[in-house]
Structures are given as structure tokens and as C-alpha cells.
Amino acid sequence: MSSEENNLIEILEEGHKVDIAKYIDYVTAPQAGAIATFSGTTRDTFEGKTVMELRYEAYVPMATRYLSSICASARSNWDIHKIAVAHRLGPVLVGETSVFVAVSSVHRGDGLDACKFLIDELKASVPIWKKEVYANGEVWKENAEFLEKRLELAETRGSLVKKHVAGEHKRSCCGSKVRVQEDEDHTDIAGDNKE
């Protein structure tokens, strides 16, 4: 049995909510004494602004490919049994789950560490985007994990990429201005509004 058959990766179409029980069920096994999970949910505020919803889109084939690769990395680093990762597309309202990770393992240390790794790596490299929608504007978010990793991605391929993310700018980028409909004020947005 290949390890891929112990991974369940799902990018859920717009309107499909995360069925947490289904994924916990999937990773449950008699030999696993621990199930570690992570659920990312939409927060109601970001830097004082009221968030109405998050809207997600993805480069689905590449996202699935990279999620598989991240699962393989997790397996090579920790002793884990099954993995389930689900990510929603489309609007995700305040309080709803947009991303869910479940990992089963014999002992909890491996499962907890692998679970953290999976969500951290997802945020650093999987081509999924979210737009934060406020009452009077919206902005595309940018994960700090990705901005840090981008230099790495370029370096490992020996690139002479001149786009350089300086340490002090790693939390924002050119496209991260708040597009507010009523006024012309622009503020830089940093990080994401999840954790």
C-alpha cells in the first residue's frame, strides 16, 4: 500500500463546507493512539476593521500537487499514519472553517509536530489566495510565511532573481493596499488575520 493511499487531500468547491467529522474519521485507525488536528477559521476583525468574509481561490492542480508533496515531507520527518487536508474555495464567513488538517499517529508527539508542519508549509507554498472583505473595502492577503520562503525558492533554483524581499519588508508587498471604496486612504496590511 503506497503512502499516498493514506493521504486525503481535498480542495472544496465554493459552497461546500468542511466536514470535520469526515476527516477525523478518515485518519482514525486502531493503531493510532493520537489524532492531531488544526482548524483555521475566519476571524471577525483585522487591525480594527470588521471582516465580513474571506474569499478563497486556488490554482487547484498545483495546490493539490504541492499538498501531496508536503504530506510526503511530513511522512519523511515524522512517524505518522494518515493525513487529511481540506481547504475551501469561495466565500467563508466569520466563524467558519476554511482549512482543516488532521493527522493520526501512534504517539502524539509525531502527530502534533506533523500537523503544525503541514499548516505552516501550506501557508508558505500552496497556491491558494484569500481576499479579506470589509464593509467598505477588500484586500488580497499575503502570508508572511510565503514572503520569507520566496527567497529560498529562488535560491534553491540558483536564480538570479532580482526581486528581493528585504527583512523589514517581508510582511507586506506592493499589492497589499487596502482598496477602500469611500476614501483614497491606503494603508499597508501585514500578515494574515488567522492566528
Added chain:
Amino acid sequence: MISEINERKVLWSGSSLLAMDVTGQAAKKEVSKIVNDEVSSIEIKVLLFARARELTGVPDLKLKMPSGSTTKKCMDELVIKYPKLEEVRSCVVLALNEEYTTDSAIVKHRDELAIIPPISGG
């Protein structure tokens, strides 16, 4: 008079022959140009996401490039076609056939190039 006519005839004949010759050459050149174009240009599919898609108004498009073009050249061409992309030019990373790639990677016919603004999954 006759000599004039004769001259004109000759001229006419001469020029028509010249015209035919020029046309023949032109036709030959045209054919070889077409052949060269087919051999030396490629077409790739470009996918645009998030802010990049908003700026161009399209989720994907076909791009014709000279054979041997780099991904950077493709991006340059996209910015020429869609100047609004300049806003994200320095922020995006590129993926070629579903793998992150570099500015210097060479694109091939029917490759899929994705314009990837800073991601924000999770």
C-alpha cells in the same frame, strides 16, 4: 516612333519580367518567412490569479512567443499587453507546468505559465 514603341515594348517586357521576378522572389521570401515563423515561435497558456487576474480582467490567455524565450520575457510581454500588471510585477512569482520556476527558465510550446501573486492560503 517605331523605335520609341520598340523601346516601350522592351521596357514593358523588361519591367514585366522584372515584376515577375520580383514577385517570384517576394513569394519565395513569403513562404520561407512563414516556415520560419512556424518553427521559431511557440504558444503557451498563461494563467492569472488573484490580483493579477483582476488587473487583466482574464483568468487565462494564450501567448505567442519566439522559441527559446525565458519566463521573464513572457512576463515582459504580458506587461506590454496588459500595462496594469505593472502593479504586481515585482511581487509575483511564476510557475511553469505547476512548479515554481525562475526568470531564466525557457518556455516550450504548450507550456502552462502561472502568474502567482503572494499567496494567502490557510
